[in-house]
Amino acid sequence: MTGEEDHFGLGFERPSVRYPSLSESAFGHCGAAGAQAFADPASGLAYGYTRRRYAFPGGAAPENERLVAAVARAVEAG
Numbered sequence: 033m034t035g036e037e038d039h040f041g042l043g044f045e046r047p048s049v050r051y052p053s054l055s056e057s058a059f060g061h062c063g064a065a066g067a068q069a070f071a072d073p074a075s076g077l078a079y080g081y082t083r084r085r086y087a088f089p090g091g092a093a094p095e096n097e098r099l100v101a102a103v104a105r106a107v108e109a110g
Contacts, residue, residue, distance in 0.1 A: 045070075050092070053104035066093030068100075077107050 044059040047070040051058075054077070060070025066083040079100060083093050 051097075051100045051104070053101065062092035062096075064091070066091075066096075068092040068096045075104075075107055077103065079103055 045061045046056075046058070047060050047068075048054040048056055048058050051070075054070070054072045055074035057074050058070055058072035058077075060068070060079075062068045063082070065086045067081060069080040071078045081093075081096060081099060
């Protein structure tokens with residue numbers, strides 16, 4: 033529907049494909065309005081983001097790439 037390539041495992045998306053700093057055990061899903069949520073049991077990282085405005089054409093909003101990278105760096109430095 034969004035034209036993006038998705039990777040699923042047991043009903044959840046595999047966010048490690050989009051966010052390489054995550055482990056293969058990470059799972060979650062993006063929402064149609066640009067939201068993104070996932071958990072990575074290997075690192076203990078959980079991430080949730082929602083937007084006030086709809087992201088076109090849908091799927092994870094582009095700012096998630098920068099936000100996830102910043103959160104992953106903070107966890108590694110922690």
